[in-house]
Amino acid sequence: MLHLRLICPAERTDDVVRVIERTVGTTHLVVLPGAARSPAGDVVLCDVAREAGDELIGELRTLGLDRTGSIAVENIDLSLSERAEAAEKEAPGEPADAVLWEHLTDATHEESTLSITYVAFLTLATMIAACGVVLDNAILIVGAMAVGPEFGPLAGFCTALVRRAPRLALRSLLALVVGFAAAMAVTVAFSWFMDAVGLFTEAKLEGERPQTGFVYAPDWFSFVVAVLAGMAGTLSLTSAKSGALVGVAISVTTVPAAANAAVALSYGDTEQTVGSTEQLLLNLLGIVLAGTLTLLAQKALWASQRPRMTKPD
Incomplete structure (x- = not known):
């Protein structure tokens, strides 16, 4: 109630x-x-x-x-x-x-705001993921996924498309682009620093990485998982079951892909940089597509219930 x-x-x-x-x-x-x-x-x-x-x-x-x-x-x-x-x-x-559309719009508006806190969380998550990819440590990768706040603006962009709210769409897109750009730029500098003190090496990045090599090798499974995660995340927001968002966060490889791209860029590895960037964009596309279609389906479902929402005179 x-x-x-x-x-x-x-x-x-x-x-x-x-x-x-x-x-x-x-x-x-x-x-x-x-x-x-x-x-x-x-x-x-x-x-x-x-x-x-x-x-x-x-x-x-x-x-x-x-x-x-x-x-x-x-x-x-x-x-x-x-x-x-x-x-x-x-x-x-x-x-x-x-679905409480007004509540969803208000919530995603707040979550998609480009703020210092949002950029800080995304940057820290990307730096943690950078350590994970260099060390080939899956635990660090999962932790970075959980810290990353990028689902907020993704949900905001989906909501804006369904609600035809251009200002929310622009705000969400700005948060995504500027947030990831800033996080990756700082992570490049972080990689240079870690290399200078001997904690990162190019040999570790280029070596066998059975736990984290997937972040620069996108395939159809990457897109399928992103679509499924986008559906689950959207349902979590609209049904107020926020606990499911944690599972969504650790299902997609947006932050690890951005981190791998930044570290690879710091060493001039074009192949891994391009592959990681493709992985990042593929995940973002899958989430937006799935989130938008999920909201449209929910909107159509409740539109069919509209005549039953009013008592007869």
């Missing part, structure tokens, strides 16, 4: 209440006339099944409540109420399958 706290002008309260009452899956409606001070107006509280949440929020935005008042949404961890149980049964579908 979701809890909505609304602030609306007094002259729109009746319209807001009518929208809530005719939306399936709503309950616990409370109206507090004149309770709001900033902005001034009435406070309306209600609970709604997650399956009907996106429909209700969309109707409230149509009334202009996001401009003239406020729409706040919270997840309810526990609700001991027979009315709440009846509301969830009334709403079509399952809560885990519901």
Whole structure:
């Protein structure tokens, strides 16, 4: 269940209440006339099944409540109420399958912001992966994958394509391009330093690497895994099952490929640099393609449920 706290002008309260009452899956409606001070107006509280949440929020935005008042949404961890149980049964579908598009857009907007923290995490992940590829250490590679924050802007770009939000698409693309460029540039310098102190050597990079050689040898399996990971990551975001994102992060080789490309570039190894760059781009393409198609499928699924979201007059 979701809890909505609304602030609306007094002259729109009746319209807001009518929208809530005719939306399936709503309950616990409370109206507090004149309770709001900033902005001034009435406070309306209600609970709604997650399956009907996106429909209700969309109707409230149509009334202009996001401009003239406020729409706040919270997840309810526990609700001991027979009315709440009846509301969830009334709403079509399952809560885990519901997509809150406004929440997804807001979340991916934040995650796809090019910030110092984002670049720092991506750079540190790439440097850890650089140690992994030189040492042929799979544990370091997995750790670097888990640290990398690149799925945020990838999800933001997929969301922007489906929602037709050019500003979010540009923001996400900027975070990806600038983030990886900065991370790889710093990793090149890091590789030079590690070589100077004798911790990195070209012989280690060029030697047999059974654990990490795959990062510069892209194949169809790389693309298939990226597609599957993109689907899993998108479902994790839309269903609020964030734990699955860890598995997604360690399924794709974006960060290790970028790291191998940077180290190879520092030694002038064109073959590994090109191969690693192809691996990186192949993974990014697979995730974006899968994420976009997954969101489109979810959008179509819930569009078919739309007529059932409103109670008959």
